[in-house]
Amino acid sequence: MGICEGRVAIVTGAGNGLGKAYALGLAAEGARLVVNDLGVGTHGEAGATKGAAEQVVEEIRAAGGEAVANTDDVADWDAGKRMVDLAIASFGRLDAVVNNAGFVRDRMFFTCSPEEWDAVIRVHLRGHFCTSRHAAEYWRAESKAGRPVDARIVNTTSGAGLQGSVGQSAYSTAKGGIAALTLVQAAELARIGVTANALAPNARTRMTDTGAFAMAAEEGAFDVFAPENMAPLVAYLVSAQSRGVTGQVFELKGGQVFLSQGWTDSPSHDKGARFEADEMDAIVRALVASREPAKPVYGAG
Template sequence: MGICEGRVVIVTGAGRGLGRAYALGLAAEGARVVVNDLGVGTHGDATTERPADEVVAEIRKAGGEAVASFDDVADWDGGGRIVRTAIDAFGRLDAVVNNAGFVRDRMFVSCTPEEWDAVIRVHMRGHFCVSRHAVDHWRAEAKAGRPVDARIVNTSSGAGLQGSVGQSAYSAAKAGIAALTLVQAAELARYRISVNGLAPNARTRMTEQAFGEAMQAKQGEMDVFAPENTAPLVAWLVSERSRDVTGQIFELIGGLVRVCLGWTDGPEYDLGRRWEPAAIGDKIIELLADRPAPKKVYGTA
């Protein structure tokens, strides 16, 4: 038996890349999976493709259970239908893995309002709509006296944790998702809902555009950026074994797993009275000299 035996999990954006790897990995660990994917292009443009059907067929061929969903994660009613698909198909819901998204890479001076809104919508509103409907279901279960042991797994990014040149909208959305994870974990613990986040480093349609050559597999070496590398962490976070872990962001690069610290207090000085502008500036320069060097923004020297 796998560590997710009997668990029912929604994976959004599960038709390709990381989402596909998560869906297949969860199914291999015994989960029943709702494979949600609109089948859009890397910029969110409509296509006639239905990769969710292909992933469902692959899971069933391997002896697992899965159903497809084609609803838009960022549509309020669509989010409700995704949750209802899990309950109608399998009679329950145990976890949501928020993975769906796309990019509209632009330098900040070139980013249009339409591009900004599209990226923020799919990532931030997409995380909100599906999770909010799932939480409504779990709260109702808890209030009815039925046991709840639920999970939300959110997808942030290194771009959200440290910034990425040419990805202002994407970085802002992913930073927001990291903060959302902290708030959800604090608020939802009373309902026995654990919430954690991922900052995966993987070769996908999105990352190949920006980091294509650097992410290619090297002959004779571990394929560090294979999407399948992150699937075991997702399976563990979805499983009952992760019950006591919440409010964390994990970064995974090949076989390296990292617990992210996020914002924390740094060097400080209390004058004991109101500062003068010039004096506070001098002190800030001193404090900055004492702080650990931050990680560099992706794309800077």
């Protein structure tokens, strides 16, 4: 009996890569699933992987699990409600939303077009909002009706969002926003029995294989960047075992799991009075020199 036995989850972007690994891992742990995938390519091109959600559902069913497919756009407001309604109609409840869907439009900031910026922000940030917002409304109604809620939101951030990535300004901005959204969700939804956490995976996906961040597997060695390495933490966070773990950002790489510290206060200087502009340089440089070094921006020389 798996740790997600009896749980019902929606996994977005679950037709390939990380999302597929999450869906298969959750099903193996006993969860019943709504497998969402729009069938777009790495850059959001329509129809590139049409039928991916259905194929994952077939694989889950062949292994004895329960799943239904959904091919909606995660950033569509009404589609978010359809996914929640599908879970309830199919399985009688909803316990978790795993937000994973997304794509990239890699550009240096000075060449990024408004259309590329908007497309990336939409699929990641709005995409994390729509389904979770409708799920939260359902869980709030359950709580108000006196029915116990023990639900989960699992978001997908990135090292690009936590520390920045050269050539990925839109993607980094979206993923940083998701980390902040997770903190707010955790604070606001705790009272109704919902936890919210985020993952920053280090794994080989269609997005990493398109550019400078390719993560090739070494023959005969532990595949550090296999998407399947990320699935056990997702299953844990969806399960009842993770009750009370909320507002956290986890980074994973191979067999390592890190807990991100996030933004926090570091060295300070208190003059006790208003600063003069010409004294700020010495103070700022002293503060920068005394702080713990930040992780470098990905791709920075």
